[in-house]
Amino acid sequence: MMITSERAYTYAKASGIIGKSFLRKRMQELAAVSRLNELDRLVFGEKARELPERALLFDLQRRIMQRTAEEILNLVKQAFPRFLAQELPVPQAMPPNLRLIQLCVQSYEYQDLKMVLTSLAKGEQTAPFHIDIAPFGSIDFSAYPHLERMVRNSEFSWLVEKGPVYQNQNLVLSLQNELDRRYYHLLWEAVQRLAYSEKGPVEDLLRREIEYKNFQWALRLKIYFDVPTEEIEKQLIQEQYRGRSLAAETIRCLSLPVDQASAWATSPYYFLLNKETPDTPWKPDPRFVQRHAALELYHRAWRYFRRYPFSLSALVCFIKLKQFEEDLLISLSEGLALGFSGKEVLQELEVSP
CATH class of the missing domain: 1.10.132 (Topoisomerase I; Chain A, domain 4)
Incomplete structure (x- = not known):
């Protein structure tokens, strides 16, 4: 570095x-x-x-x-x-450590692009607010509302091939989920290219982030919208770690009864779940899980920053x-x-x- x-x-x-x-x-x-x-x-x-x-x-x-x-x-x-x-190399030519940091910074661009898709679906002519991450950005936000011009010659040009998003909220939701999955695929790929001496803590932090994101997203779809398990699986981040999908444990949890906290005790994510309270029916609370996952990652990042x-x-x-x-x-x-x-x-x- x-x-x-x-x-x-x-x-x-x-x-x-x-x-x-x-x-x-x-x-x-x-x-x-x-x-x-x-x-x-x-x-x-x-x-x-x-x-x-x-x-x-x-x-x-x-x-x-x-x-x-x-x-x-x-x-x-x-x-x-x-x-x-000098001019930033194309992603394929970047050293692995620089590529990883570029992707960490690009989290802003991915979030901003999801907001752009929402605005385009509503037919809004004024561009939503975005964060300037030069020199790491690849989207021309000044070309809004012309999506093709915005993403031309960028990592996001594939979006145009998916069809128009105007008044197509289902397509927007699908694209936003695909953006998440592509983003974490690129992050995981960049981590795997790191030298062994640099990989350990970063890989552990990202692995947990992916697993927790899968878990809280699956719970949200299951608890709030009763989405079938096979449809939830398609929306999860399926990167491999030691020969096993990082979505495997979340998929297993989808078969557990949502009204029995004890049935979830064998899950490694049990510590993220809300606890039972007397005289109150229990079910997993996705918002509680999201908060506690963020806190766990925060404390781990702090330890690794110092260590x-x-x-x-x-x-x-x-x-x-x-x-x-x-x-x-x-x-x-x-x-x-x-x-x-x-x-x-x-x-x-x-x-x-």
Whole structure:
């Protein structure tokens, strides 16, 4: 990735950014806010804006996302100065470590593209907000609403072959799921190309992320929409780890009774599930699972960030930690807009310093 002195400087810079982020002890400051403008001042200081609360919500969320992306991009540019001083190689020609980091950053582009598909299906002429991730992006968002021009000569050109999305919500949902599966396939592929000395922590973190994503998505489809098992299987991320699909355990769980918590005790994901409460019928809560999966990945990323300094793993974990903070701040802003206090939101999210 870089010479030792560059790795040391990059890790020191990453540690400084993480230290100033609203993670661990600084979460206590989030619990003290009670209004959106207080959160704005806490996060942005003198750059906070005086806006009506409804307008402030969307404006604040956009600035939070842009702030996170900029911090990530600045550190990545520090980590790969020689590659980023020139035109970025095509994905096939990138070193495995740079390709992996590009994909981590491209998570913003994938999310923005899913929003574009939703907007196109509704016939909206104004482009939705997107995060600028130059030089890692490949979509021309300025060409909206012309999808073919937006994705021309990019990794997303296949979308055009699927047909028009206007007023076709079912196609949009299918494409959004395919984007997720393609994204994780590329991520997993990039990890498998890494040198053995760099792979371990990154592979473990990504493997768990894929497994948890499969589990929570399958529960959502089963509990909320009663989707048949064979249809759920088609929507799962089927990457292989040691000869076994990362969706295998989730598929097994789909045959378990949804009203008996004890039947799920043999699953490795049992610790993510909501517990039984007296006199209340039990069933898996997908939102509870999503929250606890995010928390488990956050704590693991924190441990790996500290345990493997000066490594590619530390850079990947830095990105994951900053994106967890971003999700936390977005959730907090939404809760404040609904009239909850910062403390109440953090309690609901089960987040603690």
